[in-house]
Structure formats: C-alpha cells, structure tokens
Amino acid sequence: MLDANLKKQLDTYLQNIVKPIEISVSIDDSPKGQELNELAVEIAEMSSKIDLVSADDKRSPSMAIGPSGQPPRVRFAGIPMGHEFTSLVLALLQAGGHPSKADPALLEQIRNLEGEFHFETYISLSCQNCPDVVQALNLMATLNPNITHVMIDGALFQDEVDERQVMAVPSVYLNGEHFGQGRMTLADIVNKVDSGASKRKAAELNEKAPYDVLIVGGGPAAASAAIYAARKGIRTGIVAERFGGQVLDTVGIENFISVPYTEGPKLVANLEQHVKEYDVDLITEQTAQQISTGDYVEIALKSGATLLSRAVILATGARWREMNVPGEQEYRGKGVAYCPHCDGPLFKGKRVAVIGGGNSGIEAAIDLAGIVEHVTVLEFADTLRADEVLQRKARSMRNIDIIKSAQTTEVRGDGKKVVGLTYKDRATEELKQVDVAGIFVQIGLIPNTEWLKDSELNLTRFGEIEIDARGATNIPGVFAAGDVTTVPFKQIIVAMGAGSTASLAAFDHLIRTADPAEAGKQAANA
Structure with missing residues (x-):
C-alpha cells in the first residue's frame, strides 16, 4: 500500500506520538475495503503506540482515530491518500499528543467552544483545497470533546453525494445542515461557530498602532512587498481575507523560475514561512471595505475595525470571472x-x-x-x-x-x-x-477592486488600479502591485517583482515625508 519512501517518511513522523492511540477500522468486502484495511495494518505495525481494532460504522470502508480508551472523534470515510494523506498523518500525531502549531489563542478559543458540533466534509482526493478544511476540523475535534468530524470521499460514497446534491468540494455539513463550501481556514470555521469572535477581533484591531507600511492582500505580490518592507526595519503589516490568494487554488506551477515544478498550496506555505521569518503583523480573515486619506492612510474593514498606516500597498489580486448569465448564481456549487x-x-x-x-x-x-x-x-x-x-x-x-x-x-x-x-x-x-x-x-480574471469604486483612486474601465513604473497610484502614499493593477501580464513571478517594486517605492516615500506622530509631538512641544 505504502511505498518504501512514504513508509520511511511516515516512520519519522510517528516517532512524535507521545501517548497511545487507536485506529478503528470499519471495512466491507469491496476492493477499497481491503485497501483501507491494508493501509491501517501497515500504519499500526510501524508504532508500538498504535493499536488496531475493528468497528462497525454506517460508512464502510472507514477508519477512525483517537486516543486509546476514548471514543474516536476523527473519522475518514474512504481512503485518505492523495492530497489527504497529510490529513491522516496529522490526525495520528494530534491524537497521540503532538501539539499543533496553530495560534495558541485560536486553540484556546476552540477548547472553550460550547455546544455539540458534528461536522461532515465531502471531499475529492484530487482537491487541493480540501485538506485545509479537513485538517482544521480534525484539529477542532481533537481539542474539544464536544466536536466530531468525518471526512467523506465523495467519489466513494456517491449515493450520499447524490442525495445531498453535493456538486462542489469541500462541502461541509454541521449537525446535518449545510455549513459552508470551498476553502476555509481554521480561523474561518471557528469564528463562524463562535458568534462573538468578530466583535472581539475588531476591538483588538482598533487598538493597533499605525503601521509604516500596510499591505492589503495576501498573494505573492503582498508577500514580496511585506518581506521587502520588513527588511528595512519598519513597522509592517498584512491584512487579507486569507494568505495565499488565488495561488492557493492553483495546482501545477511550471514556470516559476528556478523551480521546475511546484503546486499552489506548497508555494503559499513557503511564502508564509518566509514572511513569518520577519517582524510582519499578519492579519487574516479580514476584508477591506474602504480607503481614505488624512494624516494617515486609513483602511476600514468589514468587521468594523480601522487600520492606519503611513503608506499602503494594495495587492488584493483578482478572481475568476463569472459568466453573469441567468442561472449561474442559483446553481453555483450545484453544477x-x-x-x-x-x-x-x-x-x-x-x-x-x-x-x-x-x-x-x-x-x-x-x-x-x-x-x-x-x-x-x-x-x-x-x-x-x-x-x-x-x-x-x-x-x-x-x-x-x-x-x-x-x-x-x-x-x-x-x-x-x-x-x-x-x-x-x-x-x-x-x-x-x-x-x-x-x-x-x-x-479569465477580474480585479478585486469593487471596494475602491467610490475612492479617489484612478481605475481603468476594467477595474484595474492604474500605477506607474514604481507601483505608485494617483494618491500619495498609496501604492499597488500584482494582478489588481494595470500590469499587463498576470503571472506569479511578475506579481512578486511588482510587490518588491511597490515596497521599495513606499519606503522611498516614507523617508521623504514627515511621520504624523513625530509632527504631532513637535507641535505639542512648540
């Protein structure tokens, strides 16, 4: 089932299991059932801390994972290979006591959630967006005894897919009702079930001191801009709905110079790791709603918060263009x-x-x-x-x-x-x-600039932000980079170059203009 190289990697990961766990397997006589059983046996034989037991589940073949002596709260209905193999490995490690690297405050928020939450996620093994959702819900189930999660391979359980009219993945159900569809982060899910989270976050953001450079957006242009700004030693922030932008939805990337082949989620993970090596305040799950200028450039967010910065770089990217014909929105996700x-x-x-x-x-x-x-x-x-x-x-x-x-x-x-x-x-x-x-x-693509239509920024008839060779817009202190701009070629590597250009131009702007905070101090002392 597992080749020698995969076994070697898995063996290394399983050394991190701290406490005993059980794999409960429910199988049938189908070839897939035998395949799942073979996988479970191989895994159990690789660690003395893993016991394999038989169980009956309404979905077969399936395997559940949990600490020994406890009812399992994480289940895989289907064979978690392909993109979901990582989800399986993480479930084993987390059930065995290996700590998550997620934000400690978010982990504590999950532990404190009250109520019963029974999640089901329909996936396809070729979906690069699905693992993030599966792993997030598995982690929630591991941390909170009131939460359970089952991943369901839609190709294997076609009757359920047809009954529930699932036509897009990942598709998440909570307590039997449709909860969400498409890529969702751990924070997205937690904040959706924790009704007070949005207000608490907005209050926290309103207390933040002004930035020197604030980047709006989370794609390659934004990552590049943040790294170049942070390396200058100035206060740098990123605010975005999600880190990675459109690249998260890209499968094969074969024209990223010096890297013959990579995949979108992998590239995004590397970008995020690189950004976090610097002192960058990374704010996600926030959507920009309005831009205005005064002493500082102000970015108002849909959550009700407002962020201030001496210079702003807009790198909100683009999204898939829709047909805009009758029936498209009605049947989105339904075909x-x-x-x-x-x-x-x-x-x-x-x-x-x-x-x-x-x-x-x-x-x-x-x-x-x-x-x-x-x-x-x-x-x-x-x-x-x-x-x-x-x-x-x-x-x-x-x-x-x-x-x-x-x-x-x-x-x-x-x-x-x-x-x-x-x-x-x-x-x-x-x-x-x-x-x-x-x-x-x-x-094709359409730029994410609807929120800028009533601003003073110059936009083209296609909605792109007009910039000069330095990434500057018509508003002093406001720069832009990447697919959201008039740059003629919408490519990852072009966006990265544009992000660095805009960041260097923003820094040049900062050293040539007065800091409003310093000006205020001088006025007070005069």
Whole structure:
C-alpha cells in the first residue's frame, strides 16, 4: 500500500506520538475495503503506540482515530491518500499528543467552544483545497470533546453525494445542515461557530498602532512587498481575507523560475514561512471595505475595525470571472464550478461543459476528459486562444467536442442542480442547448477592486488600479502591485517583482515625508 519512501517518511513522523492511540477500522468486502484495511495494518505495525481494532460504522470502508480508551472523534470515510494523506498523518500525531502549531489563542478559543458540533466534509482526493478544511476540523475535534468530524470521499460514497446534491468540494455539513463550501481556514470555521469572535477581533484591531507600511492582500505580490518592507526595519503589516490568494487554488506551477515544478498550496506555505521569518503583523480573515486619506492612510474593514498606516500597498489580486448569465448564481456549487481539479471527480461518468477556450479552459477539458463521460468546450471567439500544444491534445481526445463562436446565455437547472446550458451560435444567432450535469467556468480574471469604486483612486474601465513604473497610484502614499493593477501580464513571478517594486517605492516615500506622530509631538512641544 505504502511505498518504501512514504513508509520511511511516515516512520519519522510517528516517532512524535507521545501517548497511545487507536485506529478503528470499519471495512466491507469491496476492493477499497481491503485497501483501507491494508493501509491501517501497515500504519499500526510501524508504532508500538498504535493499536488496531475493528468497528462497525454506517460508512464502510472507514477508519477512525483517537486516543486509546476514548471514543474516536476523527473519522475518514474512504481512503485518505492523495492530497489527504497529510490529513491522516496529522490526525495520528494530534491524537497521540503532538501539539499543533496553530495560534495558541485560536486553540484556546476552540477548547472553550460550547455546544455539540458534528461536522461532515465531502471531499475529492484530487482537491487541493480540501485538506485545509479537513485538517482544521480534525484539529477542532481533537481539542474539544464536544466536536466530531468525518471526512467523506465523495467519489466513494456517491449515493450520499447524490442525495445531498453535493456538486462542489469541500462541502461541509454541521449537525446535518449545510455549513459552508470551498476553502476555509481554521480561523474561518471557528469564528463562524463562535458568534462573538468578530466583535472581539475588531476591538483588538482598533487598538493597533499605525503601521509604516500596510499591505492589503495576501498573494505573492503582498508577500514580496511585506518581506521587502520588513527588511528595512519598519513597522509592517498584512491584512487579507486569507494568505495565499488565488495561488492557493492553483495546482501545477511550471514556470516559476528556478523551480521546475511546484503546486499552489506548497508555494503559499513557503511564502508564509518566509514572511513569518520577519517582524510582519499578519492579519487574516479580514476584508477591506474602504480607503481614505488624512494624516494617515486609513483602511476600514468589514468587521468594523480601522487600520492606519503611513503608506499602503494594495495587492488584493483578482478572481475568476463569472459568466453573469441567468442561472449561474442559483446553481453555483450545484453544477456550476470554477475548479476542475477540485470538483471534477464529483462528475465521474457524466457530461460536462467547459466555458472558455484559453489555456485554462483547454487544460480543464483535458483533465476532465479522463474522469467524465464527455466534455463540451464553448469558446466565445471564432478561434481558440490556448497554446497549440494544448489544442492538439484536446482534439486527439475522443470525448472532447469544441464549439467556437458560442455565447453562453443561460444555465439551466431543475431547481436542485444543473441539467444543461443554452448558448447562442454567434454566426447564425440561433439558440442551442447542451445537456450537461456540470459547467466549469474558465474565462479569465477580474480585479478585486469593487471596494475602491467610490475612492479617489484612478481605475481603468476594467477595474484595474492604474500605477506607474514604481507601483505608485494617483494618491500619495498609496501604492499597488500584482494582478489588481494595470500590469499587463498576470503571472506569479511578475506579481512578486511588482510587490518588491511597490515596497521599495513606499519606503522611498516614507523617508521623504514627515511621520504624523513625530509632527504631532513637535507641535505639542512648540
């Protein structure tokens, strides 16, 4: 089950188990049941602190993990391999008493949660967003006896997926009711169940002293800007909804210079580790709502808090562009998806459509073709924009059809899920229909600048922040970097360079302007 290299790595991790644990296995006669049993036996044989016991569970095959002598509160329904193998390793370590590296205050908040919380998370083993959610909920269940969590492989428990109409992962249920969907951090989940957390956090943020440089956003441009600013020895902060931005949703990265191949979550983890090596105040789970200027640049947050800084770097990035057609929002997560790697396995054996004929769209079609029955690609233009090598690959696959000059006009559904789409043939103006169970939208990016529309910042008609060669905007002390700006190429490495440029320009601005705090002291002493 586990190859020699994986066993060696696992053996090293299992040395960190402090107290005995039990793996409870519920298996059936299926090949997957035997595969899970083999995995559990191999793990148990690697440590004297692990006991293997049989159990009956409503979902088989499944395995539960917990301290010996206690009912297990963490369960994996399915085989936790692929992206979820790390979740399995962490569950073993945490059940065995190995401490978490999460924020101590957040861990204490979890221990103090009152009430019964029974979480279920539907995942796919190819989803790079799912492990963060699974690991967060597993940790909560380990820390608080009133919390349980089960990870459910949607591809293995298809009947449940169909019954609950799960069409996007990760999809989380709490006490039988839908709780959330998509990537969520540990803090996101805890703050959602702890109703008073938002007010407490806002009060804490309002007490923070002004920064020299405050970066709004958490992607590569923001990380680069923060590192360059902190290295100057000035007070630096990052405020963002999540650290990593869009890169967290990127699977393969093959053009990051000096690194032949990496994956988005891995790159983000490295970026975060690098940022934390410096004295950077990293604030997440906060959304910027308004920018204004006075003695300081003020960033008002949706939580009610306001942060002050002498200079601000806006690096809020971009997000997937939506079709903006009837039915898209109604069936979002019910057949309308934006991540083929995450949600593709949920459509195994079904017919799907991909909207967009650029590199992202054709890559998505190729990936999906190995899972689903058939893929229909719809491209608005009369030619595809994808690289020729991708086009050749797509055309060679028998279950991919490509329709050009096709304008999607409607997502059709039955009230619960997607059943198809309508498009207009732009050459003939004829409306046509395609019956599909899933629609994967891959039509480019839109900058995250809605919150800036009423500000004094100059934006292009596409919503991008206008900057000069130094990353400066039209407002003194306000800089911008990355995909949110007019930079012509939206690439990770370009964003990093832009972040460092904006940071250096912000520092130059600081040394040429008076500190409002010092000016105030001088005025008071005059």
